[in-house]
Amino acid sequence: MTDPSLPTPAEPVVRIDLGARSYDIRIGQGLLALAGSYDALPRAASALIVTNTTVAPLYAETLRRAISPLYTQVLTVTLPDGETHKTWETLNLIFDALLAHGCDRKTVLYALGGGVVGDMTGFAAASYMRGVPFVQVPTTLLAQVDSSVGGKTAINHPLGKNMIGAFYQPERVICDLDVLATLPPRELSAGMAEVIKYGPIADMVFLDWIEQHLPALMAREPVALAHAVRRSCEIKADVVGQDERESGLRAILNFGHTFGHAIEAGLGYGEWLHGEAVGCGMVMAARLSQAVGLVDAAFVDRLIGIIARAGLPTVAPVLDPVDNAGRYLALMRLDKKAEAGAIRFVLIDGPGRAVMRAVPDELVVQVIKASTAPATPA
Template structure:
């Protein structure tokens, strides 16, 4: 078993990574204030893993109920969130009743936000079942729902008490979802871990083939990168903003297409290429580095161009993004592979040229 710690003082928590760990519910027991909980999952994950996980908890005397939500980013809204609250009311959940997210990033974000709100803060556990959730969204305490005019605009920073990652769940993940998760893995190499990026260049086919050792290394290395950044800047006042590489452009793509056509990781991949294009045009990134980034994304089966969107619409969506400060968009760009920078001082003409080159 691989273990990564997110060091946040009294609120520090472990991330356990292993194959078949879903049945080892005893790891979670010290993080349950009382022996009951509500599992939040979706219609895709429930038939695969809900009963296995529920039985593992019940073997250790934990009484659990479940709420099964529809699957998809388009359901990450107030109406679906209300279903979690309704389930908590139905079982007379208390402040110490643990909310457990079993699923991908959408489930983790909504369950975490519900936990943050329920009686002003209930215990929360993450059990991510997609690659994207395992390497990114389950770690760090960002919880949210979408607004029709912007992604993740309504939410809270609310840390889980533990994260349980069973890499065996990736075997039932659709290939497209696996590829989307790799975008976030590649991101860590781009923003702060050049050696990891080089490792990915050598092992990307092994990851696509779900080689167990390669997956374990990639998940652990990603979680360790994320944990270090979160420990240094929990609420994104500084270095944590670099984790948003590709997300300002990517969120605009997701919102413009109604959260139905592009997976989050796909939009982030296209967004990272737009950011690389801006960096190239600013003279910060070399042609060779830009080609390496594009080449790795292509080999991972990810898009390197966004959809055909109107540039004015993209700007409108970006200016409504939560990363805007003082009315200015803070772009996450690259000074090189492994070195990200956050800046609002980017000429609009440069961004427009990059959008023209990478959209449609």
């Protein structure tokens, strides 16, 4: 039975307004196999589907059949799965396939997978012959609500996440909610981190709704998921439309990410999922917001409760048994928002608002110590 408190499904298109680079995010069920999902895209002789070893057996053939009437040849390159493979070596597999098949500058790339596939496909599209069109077909909740939207593309460096990349917008984003049925529970929780973040930074009514409907979301109730994906994309579209290249406002979308990226790099990419690190990072960023006097303890406790109920970690890992806080600080100084060595954090400036601010190291250290798991006795 459908929950009567859930919203009525809305028009399944969210527009990213960027002038000549504007595009649609299409949201709904059954879109992957629907030929109409790919109408009015740039014409070309060739298309290349970029996917990974997990997603390819599930959805690559469905996508190939759907787009094959549009192209003379549809090629596929299958990358190894996981954040640990978001590297130059894996990126070159895409270039190898493009060059081996004589693909020209009109070739259309299709990113079929989660955030890693989307980021690398976008970076390859931005770079190959100085730019070819690409389409995002995200297959994880995290990618549908965040990484596929807005044109950030990148690979990792051992010293920092997403440090090498480009801003490059897709032609379209196609969010088929049906593919979320095959998402492992851990990946679903990771995606919820990026859904939850939109509440504290921009829309407390949405956070109220998330809190009320977490059981439906975790049970993958289609109407609940549709609303969560749509509202997340609406908020991100509004922010990106105002600040495409993250010169100011767009940085608020990185709430929890400064701590989270340090966790990912410090543990080794792939040890924690990106969304898990962001969830824990939001806990730390919320505590830092309280430490500087922007929010009260009740707000922080409420947010931590929602994050925990989504199945996300709320206790930070130890990155260095000798100087844990020093290791966190060193990694965070490599964050893209840092300026002249000063770490700048996205903080909650009262519920539903975010602000970028540098914070004294001593307060950051206090938060790290308060948030980190105690060392296991020898």
